Amino acid sequence: MSQIGDVDRETLARVASWVIEARRILCITGAGVSAESGLPTYRGVGGIYDDQDTDDGIPIELALSGQVFRRDPQLTWRYLLQIENACRGAQPNAAHRVLADWESAARPSAEVWILTQNVDGLHAAAGSEKLIEIHGDLHRLRCTRCPWRDAVADYSHLSPLPSCPSCGALIRPEVILFNEPLPMTAVATLERELDAGFDLVLSVGTSSQFPYIAHPVALAQRQGGRAVEINPTSTAISSVVDLQLRGPAAELFTALQKEIEVGHSGS
Ligand code: OAD
16 A cells, blocks of 8 residues: 555554554544445535535525524424435444544553544444544434433434424434534533543544534644644644645545554564
8 A cells, every 4th residue: 555545655654653652542523534434524525515505595504503493393304304314324434443443452552532523323333432422413312391312223213393202292313403502411521531631633524613623633732742634625624733644534544554553563
């Protein structure tokens, strides 16, 4: 292997050595990490909502917002069903699997955390447990009125405006709609882990639109750590990272894992 995307072997070997040396790694992921599982992204390469409104003539951020959900839940549900439909049957790819391996294997010996914006559940499906799902998971449903909750494999059994089997009120997925607060438990875990510090941050397949996604990259660097971006295109954080691996995540994680194995066998 000499080249993956725009990445040469020397650059990969350098990042592999950083992974091997690190004590604590934070991997921040977005829609791009699931692109090679067949899922669409929101923006950038493979982005379905780039510069265009939804079929309802409003931006996707509005269709998926807390205020529209309160006013017109059926409209929001239309796009929730669409997003779930795009995820249905998707399997974790090599990027999810390598990250899960890093968490469970003795090597690299770092503690590995994942901060994901994805609601597709693929990191959990791959086996990652040190996982902060900051936007929630589509596969968990809750009632908007009573304590009813359920975990579902998919939405095939749901009506266009699904109601609670216990009290009949509207149900919704445990995901963060635009303009809603982030989940308290996830934020508390993120703050606790950021306080403990990370010496390597990998930003993978995200356009880094949100401050809580861009901030840990800058924070790790201020604390003397390193930051690497894995993405086919440049993003909001490209100018601040130490290295950019320009290419698809699953391919690059496969190549990186091979370099790590070479690095260990040579040590
Ligand atoms: P975006 O769709 O904004 O960005 C996806 C990124 O993945 C882009 O930078 C692409 O270039 C990159 N990409 C595409 N294919 C890739 C591949 N094979 N490997 C690696 N990278 C690839 O997705 P997010 O940054 O996750 O929020 O978006 C953040 C949030 O915006 C989402 O969680 C969602 C959305 O609106 C909410 O729903 C609250």
